[in-house]
Amino acid sequence: MERQILHVDVNNAFLSWTALYMLKNGSKTDIREIPSIIGGDESKRSGIVLAKSQKAKEFGIRTAETIYQARKKCPSIQIYPSNYKIYKEYSNKLFMLLSEYTDKIERFSIDECFLDMTQYLMKATLLDKAKEIHTRVREELGFTVNIGVANNRLLAKMASDFTKPDKIHTLFQNEIQTKMWPLPISELFGLGKKTVPKLENMQIKTIGDLAKAQKEILSKKLGKYGIQLWEYANGIDNSEVKYEQEKPKSIGNSVTLPENISDVEKLEEILLALAEQVTYRLRKQQMEANVVNIQLRNKDFVDTTHQGKLSYPTASTKEIYVKAKELLKEMYKPNAAIRLVGLKVDNLENKDKQQISLFQEKTDEKQKKIDTVLDKINEKYGYNSVTRAKKMGLNDKIKFK
DNA sequence: TCTGGGGTCCTAGGACCC
DNA sequence: TCTGGGGTCCTAGGACCC
Numbered sequence A: 001m002e003r004q005i006l007h008v009d010v011n012n013a014f015l016s017w018t019a020l021y022m023l024k025n026g027s028k029t030d031i032r033e034i035p036s037i038i039g040g041d042e043s044k045r046s047g048i049v050l051a052k053s054q055k056a057k058e059f060g061i062r063t064a065e066t067i068y069q070a071r072k073k074c075p076s077i078q079i080y081p082s083n084y085k086i087y088k089e090y091s092n093k094l095f096m097l098l099s100e101y102t103d104k105i106e107r108f109s110i111d112e113c114f115l116d117m118t119q120y121l122m123k124a125t126l127l128d129k130a131k132e133i134h135t136r137v138r139e140e141l142g143f144t145v146n147i148g149v150a151n152n153r154l155l156a157k158m159a160s161d162f163t164k165p166d167k168i169h170t171l172f173q174n175e176i177q178t179k180m181w182p183l184p185i186s187e188l189f190g191l192g193k194k195t196v197p198k199l200e201n202m203q204i205k206t207i208g209d210l211a212k213a214q215k216e217i218l219s220k221k222l223g224k225y226g227i228q229l230w231e232y233a234n235g236i237d238n239s240e241v242k243y244e245q246e247k248p249k250s251i252g253n254s255v256t257l258p259e260n261i262s263d264v265e266k267l268e269e270i271l272l273a274l275a276e277q278v279t280y281r282l283r284k285q286q287m288e289a290n291v292v293n294i295q296l297r298n299k300d301f302v303d304t305t306h307q308g309k310l311s312y313p314t315a316s317t318k319e320i321y322v323k324a325k326e327l328l329k330e331m332y333k334p335n336a337a338i339r340l341v342g343l344k345v346d347n348l349e350n351k352d353k354q355q356i357s358l359f360q361e362k363t364d365e366k367q368k369k370i371d372t373v374l375d376k377i378n379e380k381y382g383y384n385s386v387t388r389a390k391k392m393g394l395n396d397k398i399k400f401k
Numbered sequence B, C: 001t002c003t004g005g006g007g008t009c010c011t012a013g014g015a016c017c018c
Helices: A014-025 A053-057 A067-073 A084-098 A125-142 A153-162 A173-180 A195-200 A205-211 A215-222 A223-235 A264-284 A316-329 A364-381
Strands: A004-012 A036-039 A049-052 A079-083 A103-111 A112-117 A145-150 A168-169 A251-261 A289-298 A303-314 A339-347
Touching: A004 A014, A004 A084, A004 A125, A004 A153, A014 A036, A014 A084, A036 A053, A036 A067, A049 A067, A067 A205, A084 A103, A084 A112, A084 A125, A103 A205, A112 A153, A125 A145, A125 A168, A145 A153, A153 A173, A173 A205, A195 A215, A205 A223, A215 A223, A251 A264, A251 A289, A264 A289, A264 A316, A264 A339, A264 A364, A289 A316, A303 A316, A316 A339, A316 A364
Parallel strands: A036 A079, A145 A168
Antiparallel strands: A004 A112, A004 A145, A036 A049, A103 A112, A251 A339, A289 A303, A289 A339
């Protein structure tokens, strides 16, 4: 049976949701109606545009460019900080509403969902349902969405991206040639800016060109990835809507430093703070890590990573931190000016299925108890209410989310 | 470049084993 | 030494997404 898929994409999500939140709290202006952006913090060297209003778009402002550039294009631009707590709240409202239509929902990101409607259509058509959802979200939740209507995930996703905002687009098999093939290859999902010039050199400029290109040649040039792109260009995608909540495969946090650091001890302090955040999230997932990965970005924006295996899976702050320090020592080049530090745990497994290793000492029990107590205090009083002695004084200088 | 942060998947090369 | 071939595991880096 042919699958019936919707892709729901919130228009200017961060900005729309911030606007609603501000209105709810007494603001007189709807920031959706003026040139405005949601941006990072320039003083923390994270000044990029995360979302923009339609009016800001008219000034040529683009997502991910610097706030500095945005201000040059529109000196009167209004800038608001991002707040994930608010986004999560509105995202949940959307998810709840969509859940009335099917239980096969995939949360693709904080502002996008795929819905598999195959079993839930009865007499109505897929397009009818899309229209209903579209109206209900606007009227009941107060923001607008684009909806893509198709027979697989890829085409639904492509369709929702066509023209914005507040639109419904279909992309069925018989519409691929007219609606998708004329678009430039850069519009194809999964085809990024590194691959565009490679294909253009082969005289492949539109999605149609790509669809008609020889699969074998693409495979030769780009490997498995080339085959995937060819299939996408032809509207082929057999992937399922992943409605069951999947466990994460890795968990990481990173931070751009207010100023470059060349002092290993200071870097270690950052690692400790990161280890606390990462292992807290790990414990919340009831998981343990086998691998620790450190990322350093230097002043020239060059990233290096270094990873190492733990001798047994763990979620202990102390053990992850000790490993992280070890990795840092191995990779840090004397006097390197570091701009960003990241810590990621990988090769995760569920806590219950772990086996006791020969190397594992029962002394972890004490540390585990400490972590649990600290987690509870953090949950009750908010993040970073508890700090280990070594980190004291650092939180004032570096803000962690 | 005044250039975020959180993820996933893939690839290439080296180490190691039989 | 004019140095096999296949498989697995591991690591660093790259590309892409929102």
